[in-house]
Amino acid sequence: MASIPRINYQHLMYFWSVVRTGSLTRACEELALSAPTVSSQLRILEERLGEKLLLKSGRNLVPTDVGKMVYSYANEIFSLGQELLDALEQRPSSRPLRLVVGIDDVVPKEIAYQIVEPGMHLEQSVRVVCRESTLERLIADLAVHDIDVVLSDAPVTPTLNVRVYSHPLGSCNVYWMATPALARTLRRGFPQSLDGVPALLPTDDTAIRRALDQWLDRQNVRPLPLGEFEDYAMLREFARAGHGFAPVPSVLEAQFRRDNGFVRIGMARGVKAEFYAISAERKIRHPAVIAMTDSARQLFAQK
Structure with a gap:
C-alpha cells in the first residue's frame, strides 16, 4: 500500500509567510530565522509536494500557479488555527x-x-x-x-x-x-x-x-x-x-x-x-x- 504524502505544517507556514510578505528577507525577520534555514525548508516542501511553488521576480519571490493554490489553502489553514486560539482565549475566565x-x-x-x-x-x-x-x-x-x-x-x-x-x-x-x-x-x-x-x-x-x-x-x-x-x-x-x-x-x-x-x-x-x-x-x-x-x-x- 502506497504511503500517503504528509504535509509538514511548519514548512507550509514558512511558504505562507514568504508569499504574504512578498520577500524572503521580510519573512525571515517575521519568523526570526535565517535565510538559509527558510530556503532549505521551502525546498523540502517543494520536493514533498512534487511541485515548484516559488519563482524569483527581481529581488522578490512570487508564487507559481500551483503556489497560488497552495497559498490559498495555507491561508485558510492558519486562519482557522488562529480562530481556534481566539475561541480558547475568549472563554469566560477571570482574566x-x-x-x-x-x-x-x-x-x-x-x-x-x-x-x-x-x-x-x-x-x-x-x-x-x-x-x-x-x-x-x-x-x-x-x-x-x-x-x-x-x-x-x-x-x-x-x-x-x-x-x-x-x-x-x-x-x-x-x-x-x-x-x-x-x-x-x-x-x-x-x-x-x-x-x-x-x-x-x-x-x-x-x-x-x-x-x-x-x-x-x-x-x-x-x-x-x-x-x-x-x-x-x-x-x-x-x-x-x-x-x-x-x-x-x-x-x-x-x-x-x-x-x-x-x-x-x-x-x-x-x-x-x-x-x-x-x-x-x-x-x-x-x-x-x-x-x-x-x-x-x-x-x-x-x-
Missing part, C-alpha cells in the same frame, strides 16, 4: 479579554475613540491595546493575527494581496471648518472664497483627500495646500492655531466647536467620510469587536 486594535493614521482619534470605547463594556473585563500606523503595516500585522481589527477610512484594495475582509461601519458628511476669525471671512462667497486660501488637508494617498480634491475641482476652487498630514491630530492642531481651514467629519462637528473653538464655513456637499472595520475573518467573532461595530453603525446612522 481580561485582550483586544488589539490597529488605527490607520488618517482616522481622527476622536472617532477612533468613539468606535473602540463601546468594546470595553462587556461582562468580562477587556484590556485594549491600540496601535497606530499606516494601513499597509496594520494589515500585515492583521494577516498574522497580531491585531484583532483595523479601523480605516477605506476598504482594503486587492493590490495588498492579503485575504482580509472590510466591514462598513458607516459614513458622515464633511464640513470645512476654521477658527472664528478665518471662518467669518470665508463664509462670504463660499465655496469660491476658498480659492487661494491656506488649506490643511490629509495626505493625497487617502480616500477622503481624493474625494475632497474632486469636490474642489468641481467648484473650480484652488486653495493653497499649506500642510498635508498623515496624522489627523496634527492637522487639527495646525487648524486650531489658525494656519488654515480644514475638513472635519460631521460626527465631530459639535466636539470640535466645543473643544477647539472651530466654526463651520460650509459643507463639502457630496463628500462622505467613510469608516471600516477590517478583520482577518469574514464573520467577526471577537465579542469586543462585535460590540464596537454594532455601536459604530448606530453612531453613523444618526449622522
